[in-house]
Amino acid sequence: MRLIFAGMAVLVLLVVGLLGFRGSSSRKPPLEIFPDMDRQPKLRPMEPNRFFPNGISSQPTPEGAVPRSRPVVDREGRKVFPYQNDHPVNSGRVAGTTNYLTLSPLPVSREVVARGRERYAISCVPCHGELGDGQGMVTRMAVGMAAANLHDPAIVRMADGQLYRTLAFGSKEGQGVMKGYASNIDVADRWAIVAYLRALQSSRLASLEELKSLEKAQPGTVPAALLQPKSN
Amino acid sequence: MSNIFPKWTNRLPLLVLVGGLLLGGGVVTGVTYYFTPKYANVGYQPLQPVSFSHKIHAGELGMDCRYCHNGVEKSWFSNVPAASTCMNCHGVVLKDDPRLAPVRESHEKHTPLPWVQIHKTPDYVYFNHSVHVNRGISCVHCHGKITEMDEVRHEKSLSMAFCLDCHRNTHEKIRPLEQVYNLDWKGEGFAPEREGRALAGKLGVEGSQSCSVCHR
Numbered sequence: 001m002r003l004i005f006a007g008m009a010v011l012v013l014l015v016v017g018l019l020g021f022r023g024s025s026s027r028k029p030p031l032e033i034f035p036d037m038d039r040q041p042k043l044r045p046m047e048p049n050r051f052f053p054n055g056i057s058s059q060p061t062p063e064g065a066v067p068r069s070r071p072v073v074d075r076e077g078r079k080v081f082p083y084q085n086d087h088p089v090n091s092g093r094v095a096g097t098t099n100y101l102t103l104s105p106l107p108v109s110r111e112v113v114a115r116g117r118e119r120y121a122i123s124c125v126p127c128h129g130e131l132g133d134g135q136g137m138v139t140r141m142a143v144g145m146a147a148a149n150l151h152d153p154a155i156v157r158m159a160d161g162q163l164y165r166t167l168a169f170g171s172k173e174g175q176g177v178m179k180g181y182a183s184n185i186d187v188a189d190r191w192a193i194v195a196y197l198r199a200l201q202s203s204r205l206a207s208l209e210e211l212k213s214l215e216k217a218q219p220g221t222v223p224a225a226l227l228q229p230k231s232n
Numbered sequence: 233m234s235n236i237f238p239k240w241t242n243r244l245p246l247l248v249l250v251g252g253l254l255l256g257g258g259v260v261t262g263v264t265y266y267f268t269p270k271y272a273n274v275g276y277q278p279l280q281p282v283s284f285s286h287k288i289h290a291g292e293l294g295m296d297c298r299y300c301h302n303g304v305e306k307s308w309f310s311n312v313p314a315a316s317t318c319m320n321c322h323g324v325v326l327k328d329d330p331r332l333a334p335v336r337e338s339h340e341k342h343t344p345l346p347w348v349q350i351h352k353t354p355d356y357v358y359f360n361h362s363v364h365v366n367r368g369i370s371c372v373h374c375h376g377k378i379t380e381m382d383e384v385r386h387e388k389s390l391s392m393a394f395c396l397d398c399h400r401n402t403h404e405k406i407r408p409l410e411q412v413y414n415l416d417w418k419g420e421g422f423a424p425e426r427e428g429r430a431l432a433g434k435l436g437v438e439g440s441q442s443c444s445v446c447h448r
Contacts, residue, residue: 003249010256025277025385026269033265038354045309048344056344122296127321137293142325179320184302 072188074105082187090187092164100161106191116196119189123181124167132200146177150197151204163194269386276386278348281334283383290415291379297371297413308360312347315339350386351375357446365413367435368406372415373398379415395446402439403428 032038043049049057061067071079072089080089088095089105106112121130129136132150139147148155148171155163165173168190170180185193269275289295298304300313315338322332338345351374353359365371371378376387388394398405404424408431411417422428432439 006249006253010253013260014256023275024268025275027278028270028276029278030273030276031265031270036354037356040355042355044355046312047349048346054343122298122302126293126295126299138295138321138325141293142321144327145321145325177324179316179323181320183314184299184317 070186072106075107080187088161089191092161092168094161100159100165102159102161104160104164104191104194106188108195112192113195113199115189116192116194116199119185119193120196120200123185124193127178132197148178151201156201156205160191160194160198163197164190167193272389272391273352273386274389276350277383278350280348280383281346283331285382286378286384287380287382297378304361304365306362308358308362310361312345315345350384351390353390356448358448359446366409367437368409368412368431369398370405370407370412370415370417373405377415396441399439399441399445402437403432406432406435406437 043057045058047057048055052059066083068081068083071081074080074089080087082090084090086093086095088101092101093099094101124132125136126138127136127145127147128134128150129139129147134147134149136147139145158166166178167185168180168182170176171178174180181190265271289300290297300317301310302313302317304310315335318332318335319339322329322335326332334345337343374388374390376385378384406424406428407417407419407422431437
């Protein structure tokens with residue numbers, strides 16, 4: 001009799017053990033019984049590290065460091081490095097003044113606008129919406145959130161440099177609601193977003209004649225009216 | 233007649249019982265270890281310091297993965313965002329919510345948030361995020377449908393066999409670059425045998441199986 005009970009207990013254990021835990025979740029980290037050099041005493045990004053007083057393994061750039069990587073090439077073909085904080089390409093201002101650059105200092109092409117569109121979709125759409133009307137999903141769903149309508153005449157009239165500074169360092173030079181995205185978007189991409197934003201804005205500035213010419217235009221071609229330079 | 237069964241057979245029932253117990257115990261131990269999150273990682277779902285929901289942010293709000301994981305295209309690892317990225321919105325939205333207190337503290341004091349890393353390859357594996365996402369391999373292939381997870385769970389095994397399955401058949405997993413961050417992409421009009429092979433050829437994806445590709 002005892003043997004039968006023992007046998008049944010083993011059977012229960014087997015069934016539960018084999019089938020009971022399939023698809024289960026666990027709060028506990030995986031048990032690494034055989035280490036197999038899985039964990040090595042080396043620095044990995046974003047892991048805690050007691051060597052540094054602040055406990056971070058990915059240390060911020062030390063003060064005074066001059067990063068000389070990833071230069072941006074401006075319209076004249078000159079290289080601009082990230083450390084040149086006051087350079088118009090990085091600051092969005094005319095050198096030596098606080099005036100905003102009227103036009104983007106980087107070359108603008110179809111590829112740049114396409115890149116800008118992609119970057120806009122990543123960082124701007126949540127609040128400003130795909131149409132740029134300030135009706136992004138976050139703005140619509142979150143209580144207390146408001147985002148600017150990018151077709152607002154005040155924003156359309158802004159210089160390229162001011163748009164650049166807004167998306168890099170925040171609205172109203174960092175005093176407004178919008179925070180700066182300089183740490184998330186690099187310099188060339190910021191100017192690409194500005195370029196795309198201009199294209200987005202001009203989509204709502206077409207006159208009736210331009211729209212009519214659009215209607216007649218062949219798909220895939222650019223209507224003549226939109227190729228005319230236009231003053232703001 | 234009495235010589236048919238040697239004497240040791242008297243202990244046979246005991247031996248069978250002990251052997252069975254040992255074998256059964258071994259199988260149960262093996263299965264509970266090797267077939268569960270303890271070994272296979274799948275199902276690992278740690279408690280995080282902040283109850284951040286990918287389902288709300290990336291799913292319902294439709295935010296792009298790269299809004300927060302902005303280094304994934306440029307770097308071998310995919311970064312966890314700085315608290316300042318959270319504060320872009322949460323400086324206004326839910327700005328006094330107690331659930332976000334650790335984020336605000338991290339933002340003000342410049343101290344890191346102790347997020348728990350879930351997907352962890354062994355240290356001798358050199359997985360490069362940028363190489364994969366820039367060549368048409370989606371987040372979903374290794375991380376599962378993050379957009380449907382309130383709490384992130386280790387969804388795929390990330391074992392060596394898992395890597396090799398894909399490296400041997402890259403055309404089955406590759407997708408157009410604009411769909412890499414769209415975890416819901418169904419692959420309409422994109423046949424692995426035709427478009428997949430063509431794209432892999434165009435992007436120069438070889439799916440190398442050489443040891444030193446991953447182990448250095």
